Amino acid sequence: MNVNKLMAELEAKHPGEVEYLQAVREVLESIEEVYNQNPQFESAKIIERMVEPDRIFMFKVPWTDDEGNVHVNLGYRVQFNNAIGPYKGGLRFHPSVNLSILKFLGFEQIFKNALTTLPMGGAKGGSDFNPKGRSDAEIMRFCQSFMLELWKHIGPETDVPAGDIGVGGREIGFLYGMYKKLASENTGVLTGKGINWGGSLIRPEATGFGATYFAQEMLATKGMSFAGKRVALSGFGNVAWGAALKVTELGGKVVTISGPDGYILDEDGISGEKIDYLLELRASNQDIVEPYAKKFPNAKFFAGKRPWEVKVDVAMPCATQNELGKEDAEALVKNGCVCVAEGANMPCTPEAIEVLQQNKILFAPGKAVNAGGVATSGLEMTQNSMKLSWSREEVDARLQQIMKNIHEACVKHGTEKDGYVNYVKGANIAGFLKVANAMLDQGIL
Structure with a gap:
């Protein structure tokens, strides 16, 4: 090729x-x-x-x-x-x-x-x-x-x-x-259904939960955890909401969220009722985060800017594609960030990824990090086909195991000679081999 x-x-x-x-x-x-x-x-x-x-x-x-x-x-x-x-x-x-x-x-x-x-x-x-x-x-x-x-x-x-x-x-x-x-x-032809008519528990939070579980595995390769870590999130939709909940549960402090209008820095941490307020903001049909700073006076709003200039240990871009560029990556490296996990689909530009990998920062792509959402959709399909419903704890445990397995596959295929894990390479190879071999088995179609 x-x-x-x-x-x-x-x-x-x-x-x-x-x-x-x-x-x-x-x-x-x-x-x-x-x-x-x-x-x-x-x-x-x-x-x-x-x-x-x-x-x-x-x-x-x-x-x-x-x-x-x-x-x-x-x-x-x-x-x-x-x-x-x-x-x-x-x-x-x-x-x-x-x-x-x-x-x-x-x-x-x-x-x-x-x-x-x-x-x-x-x-x-x-x-x-x-x-x-x-x-x-x-x-x-x-x-x-x-x-x-x-x-x-x-x-x-x-x-x-x-x-x-x-x-x-x-x-x-x-x-x-x-x-x-x-x-x-x-029939179970759509996922993300209401819990009263075939939906799965924790599906709304699943992408954010899964991203956090994956980042937790990344940190563990360096003997670290979320405990005591400062975390920057972008976006304020389902992914950022789920990540904020799980990061807080694991002992981290979420200090930023963002929208098209700018970003919020909350040094007190975005937890509890503040996370609940993200749901209210999203449901208000106003695609902005500035109201957060008005509701919680200790928070600061930075108009027209992205949160990657803030000094954090972990960055999780959870908004949209190509939102984190080369200069953002350089700022994260300069400020001592140790881990960048893509909660959204392709939020980092190729130039940003190059900076992160050259500096040996733990970096993993969205196709691995945010697979928790579709994984839980798959679990919803399974529940629908079996005509039953699993508890919140069962779904969460299955999700956590899936994310752990994905991390292991990335490490298996992405570990380089110097020990650095190239998660982009690992995720792409693991996914490609599974699909390519299936295509071979099924002939030329």
């Missing part, structure tokens, strides 16, 4: 799809050595088949607002790879949604899902619809229109969507209600 040649061909076929091409390059560079050691992969053109989605559905979503005005959004579903199980991946409702972002997320999902060891393939979908400021009735009508097209392409053994940015329990409820009506069946 010649990475530069393959990337040049992809860039010619998919010009301008920056996020997708970035994600593919990262994986190809990580697995190049292993790939070239296994000629059966080359003869079956595994990479050429893996980097292209199985199929992409793109459709219009017309809906009516409360004033009777008609709007038209775009809807997407990218079914990327189902070699190890049904397509699985979230739906994102956000104005930034486009095909490049969904292809990047779907491609990442292949390896993330493989790392969980659960039988789930990779997919992603969503719309450029913005739920912010919309009434429940407007969101219901949009979700029903969206599902009117999507339902034909999904199913409990075919493709199981979940939530993502802009798609929480409310949206999943509206989507599932329409699916159930159209398909005339009550």
